[in-house]
Structures are given as C-alpha cells and as structure tokens.
Amino acid sequence: MPVVFVAASKLPTPFATFTMNGFLEEENGREHVVLTLGDVSDGAPVLGRVHSECLTGDALFSQRCDCGSQLEAALRAIASQGRGVLLYLRQEGRGIGLMNKIRAYELQDGGADTVEANERLGFAADQRDYAICLPMLEHLGIRSLRLMTNNPRKVKALTDMGINVAERVPLHTGQNPHNKLYLATKAGKLGHMMGNEHQSEVDPA
Numbered sequence: 001m002p003v004v005f006v007a008a009s010k011l012p013t014p015f016a017t018f019t020m021n022g023f024l025e026e027e028n029g030r031e032h033v034v035l036t037l038g039d040v041s042d043g044a045p046v047l048g049r050v051h052s053e054c055l056t057g058d059a060l061f062s063q064r065c066d067c068g069s070q071l072e073a074a075l076r077a078i079a080s081q082g083r084g085v086l087l088y089l090r091q092e093g094r095g096i097g098l099m100n101k102i103r104a105y106e107l108q109d110g111g112a113d114t115v116e117a118n119e120r121l122g123f124a125a126d127q128r129d130y131a132i133c134l135p136m137l138e139h140l141g142i143r144s145l146r147l148m149t150n151n152p153r154k155v156k157a158l159t160d161m162g163i164n165v166a167e168r169v170p171l172h173t174g175q176n177p178h179n180k181l182y183l184a185t186k187a188g189k190l191g192h193m194m195g196n197e198h199q200s201e202v203d204p205a
C-alpha cells in the first residue's frame with residue numbers, strides 16, 4: 001500500500017501543540033493525518049489512538065455515536081502524558097463513506113440497528129482497513145503502541161500486520177441517551193469491551 005509523506009506542521013489545539021504529519025495514499029487519493037507529541041521515535045511504547053474519520057461525530061457534535069468524545073479523550077490523554085500519536089484515518093462510516101452512512105442512519109431511524117443497516121445496504125458490518133497504519137508508523141519511527149481502544153478486533157488487526165501493541169488502554173467516554181443502542185450493538189455484535197474494566201491486555205507475541 002503506497003503511502004507518501006507530504007509535509008509536517010505545528011497544530012495548536014486546546015490540549016497541546018501537536019505536530020501534524022500529512023500522508024497521501026496514492027492509489028485512492030485519500031489524505032491521512034497523524035498527530036504526534038513529544039519524542040515518539042525513541043523505541044519505547046507510544047500511547048496511541050487509531051481513529052477513523054467520523055465527520056458527524058468528530059466535527060458536527062453528533063450524539064449518534066461516541067467518536068467525537070473518544071477523539072477528544074484520546075487527545076487529552078496524549079497531552080497529559082506529553083507524548084503520543086493519533087492516526088486520523090480518512091475512512092468515514094466504518095469505511096462505507098459519508099453518503100452511505102446517512103443512508104444507514106435513515107434505516108436506523110426506521111428501527112434497524114447499526115449492523116443490520118450496513119448489511120441491508122450490502123456492506124459488511126465493519127469495512128475499515130488498518131493496513132495504512134504500518135507505513136505511517138514506520139515513517140515516524142514508532143515501533144510499539146499502548147493502544148487506546150475498546151475494540152479487541154482493532155488490536156488483532158494491527159498485531160496481524162506487524163505492529164506491536166504492548167498494551168490495550170480502555171477508553172470509556174461519551175455515553176448519552178441517543179447512542180445507548182449504538183454502543184450496546186457495538187458491545188453485543190462487534191465485540192467491543194464496554195464495561196468498566198481497566199485491565200491491560202499485553203500481547204504475548
């Protein structure tokens with residue numbers, strides 16, 4: 001998967017001033033952003049988040065999902081450590097795109113859950129692809145992550161492609177009355193760990 005580094009700049013935010021690295025995925029024109037803070041190339045595991053774009057949650061304050069609050073919690077956690085990485089992957093709506101996400105929401109307004117809606121539109125429940133992460137992490141000299149996620153499948157996907165996940169750090173935030181069903185579906189049908197567990201899952205490999 002050819003991905004080229006384009007440029008890096010400062011990105012001041014309310015939490016910290018990150019370094020913003022731009023990468024272009026040449027075969028499909030997708031433009032990805034990786035924020036880093038501190039020295040991430042010293043070999044020690046880096047607190048990290050792999051976040052897939054969610055325009056409605058990240059930018060429009062949607063309460064249909066928990067993406068916006070997870071993004072903010074991850075940036076705050078990285079800022080509080082003074083070191084970390086956030087990969088912002090441009091794969092909207094679990095990879096189905098923004099218009100199809102709105103179609104899926106329309107079906108959900110009619111009673112379907114998030115998995116049923118995607119399947120009715122002919123998509124797998126989760127079409128996200130994390131292969132792009134490896135070349136971007138390699139470019140930044142990051143060899144090992146303390147990954148902030150509730151999704152064991154994301155840990156497995158990253159581990160399978162050769163990224164060392166030293167620890168899974170749970171992220172519990174953003175529950176509200178509108179996304180109760182969505183979060184329950186993620187827990188029940190997609191295997192997310194939504195309890196209040198705080199254990200670390202250390203990769204034996």
Ligand SMILES: [Zn+2]
Binds near residue numbers: 068
């Ligand atoms: Zn979302």
